[in-house]
Amino acid sequence: MKYLANVATLQYAPDKCTGCGRCVEVCPQGVFVLRQKLAAVTDKDLCMECGACAMNCEFGAISVNSGVGCAAALINSMVTGRPPSCGCDSTAAGCCG
Amino acid sequence: MPTMQTLKFVKREVPPFAAGALHTQAGPVYRATSNWSGADYWGMIKSRVSAFRMSYAVPAGLYAVGDPDKDSDVFVSANYKLSFDVLRRSLKGMNAWVLALDTKSINVWCAAGKGTFGTDELVAKIAEAKLDTVVSHRRLILPQLGAVGVNASGVRKKTGFSVSFGPVHARDIPAYVRAGYKKTKEISTIRFSLLDRMVLTPMEINPAMKKFPWIAAGILLIFGLQPSGILFKEAWFNSLPFLVMALLAVFAGAFVTPVLLPFVPFRSFAIKGWIVGMLPVFLSTHVFNTIDRHDTILLIVAYLLFPALSSYLALQFTGATTFTGMSGVKKELKIGLPIYIGTAGISLVLMIVFKLKEWGVV
Numbered sequence: 001m002k003y004l005a006n007v008a009t010l011q012y013a014p015d016k017c018t019g020c021g022r023c024v025e026v027c028p029q030g031v032f033v034l035r036q037k038l039a040a041v042t043d044k045d046l047c048m049e050c051g052a053c054a055m056n057c058e059f060g061a062i063s064v065n066s067g068v069g070c071a072a073a074l075i076n077s078m079v080t081g082r083p084p085s086c087g088c089d090s091t092a093a094g095c096c097g
Numbered sequence: 098m099p100t101m102q103t104l105k106f107v108k109r110e111v112p113p114f115a116a117g118a119l120h121t122q123a124g125p126v127y128r129a130t131s132n133w134s135g136a137d138y139w140g141m142i143k144s145r146v147s148a149f150r151m152s153y154a155v156p157a158g159l160y161a162v163g164d165p166d167k168d169s170d171v172f173v174s175a176n177y178k179l180s181f182d183v184l185r186r187s188l189k190g191m192n193a194w195v196l197a198l199d200t201k202s203i204n205v206w207c208a209a210g211k212g213t214f215g216t217d218e219l220v221a222k223i224a225e226a227k228l229d230t231v232v233s234h235r236r237l238i239l240p241q242l243g244a245v246g247v248n249a250s251g252v253r254k255k256t257g258f259s260v261s262f263g264p265v266h267a268r269d270i271p272a273y274v275r276a277g278y279k280k281t282k283e284i285s286t287i288r289f290s291l292l293d294r295m296v297l298t299p300m301e302i303n304p305a306m307k308k309f310p311w312i313a314a315g316i317l318l319i320f321g322l323q324p325s326g327i328l329f330k331e332a333w334f335n336s337l338p339f340l341v342m343a344l345l346a347v348f349a350g351a352f353v354t355p356v357l358l359p360f361v362p363f364r365s366f367a368i369k370g371w372i373v374g375m376l377p378v379f380l381s382t383h384v385f386n387t388i389d390r391h392d393t394i395l396l397i398v399a400y401l402l403f404p405a406l407s408s409y410l411a412l413q414f415t416g417a418t419t420f421t422g423m424s425g426v427k428k429e430l431k432i433g434l435p436i437y438i439g440t441a442g443i444s445l446v447l448m449i450v451f452k453l454k455e456w457g458v459v
Contacts, residue, residue: 001289001358001359001418001420002364002420003364003420003421003422003425004364004365004425004428004429005364007422007424007425007428008422008424008425009422009424022249025241025244025261025262025280025285026241026244026262027285028241028242028265028285028286028287028419029286029287029420030282030285030286046420047422048419048420048421048422049422049423049424050210050242050245050422051210051245052209052241052242052244052245055244055245055246055247055248056244056247056248056249056250058250065423065424066245066422066423067423068210068416068423069415069416069421069422069423069425069426070413070415070416070426071412071413071415071416071426071429071430072413072416073416074423074426074427074430075430075434078430078434084423
């Protein structure tokens with residue numbers, strides 16, 4: 001299953017990659033693979049912007065605008081003007097599966 | 098060698114899943130059984146359908162599974178009891194340590210997103226548990242989805258422990274260990290099966306149904322309102338088709354769309370929900386003839402309102418999926434919200450016109 005095309009904010013700079021393979025290890029969508037000892041992006045549209053790769057790339061080769069992908073949280077943040085936060089803290093929303 | 102002891106020396110309240118305790122250099126550590134009790138199953142069910150999960154926690158800290166020693170693996174988890182229970186069950190037959198982080202009873206993935214399953218918390222818990230005295234190696238195995246919140250190199254720099262991210266699901270840990278701590282693509286990719294989606298729907302339906310009495314009250318009020326006051330008998334009779342359609346729209350958006358997700362065309366959740374929401378309106382107006390089809394205004398309102406309601410609810414499911422990202426949801430909202438608000442506004446105006454005609458004003 002894939003979500004909307006061409007919206008993911010994932011950015012990868014191959015010139016900073018050392019081929020450590022950490023991004024391949026952490027990505028739950030199989031976005032990264034190792035090719036000729038360097039990381040390569042298979043399909044950017046598979047990215048769900050969880051941010052695990054950017055969090056764990058020691059060499060700053062990956063950046064992604066990660067955050068709560070929950071409609072209720074985003075609407076809440078538009079109404080209240082606060083940063084979007086998952087509804088797990090309140091009993092009202094249940095966006096965290 | 099750690100040995101079995103009576104529980105007297107342990108000051109904390111004994112967790113119900115404890116099967117004895119081990120003596121370690123860092124003090125006593127409870128042994129968690131890999132078997133689930135009836136209460137564990139009941140807790141899982143309650144967590145899946147209600148806000149019960151918000152307080153379903155185990156005390157954070159170190160636990161043992163089997164008879165671990167200084168060379169045994171350390172698995173890190175959340176203190177959400179369902180996450181912890183699935184892990185201890187998955188480790189059945191193994192000797193291992195489990196370090197539960199204080200994630201405020203939230204699962205690994207969500208907690209990692211919030212930062213509570215994070216580098217700082219892991220570093221703190223390693224120190225609190227005196228893990229460096231309990232094991233002689235310096236290796237930790239984290240759930241893969243914890244990588245959203247934990248920076249592996251940061252943990253190594255601060256504690257000396259090197260982090261491996263294991264499989265996505267705890268149930269794949271035995272296979273991961275047998276393969277020499279190697280992951281296949283299969284166990285490192287998150288799936289979103291029919292069953293996975295089905296399990297998530299109660300938490301979509303429940304919040305929607307909490308708001309349903311308001312929708313129903315609104316429908317009853319509009320249909321029952323007369324110049325002389327509210328006529329309840331009339332209200333009930335005339336509202337019934339709309340009440341049924343509203344209920345079906347909730348069902349379409351919060352249950353049918355999530356379950357049939359890959360089979361409904363288009364990638365946008367709003368469009369998926371809208372398509373599925375059209376079905377009950379079409380069935381009730383054109384097959385079961387529940388509303389007078391010559392009443393154009395009611396027909397238009399039904400086709401405007403209920404698919405939009407289903408669409409809105411389907412869009413909420415983006416928060417529970419495993420493959421939707423923030424940028425996409427933002428894009429859907431940017432286009433969808435004005436449409437939803439516009440739809441509601443037009444429907445309201447049309448209903449006012451309908452009432453005025455009914456009263457013979459226009």
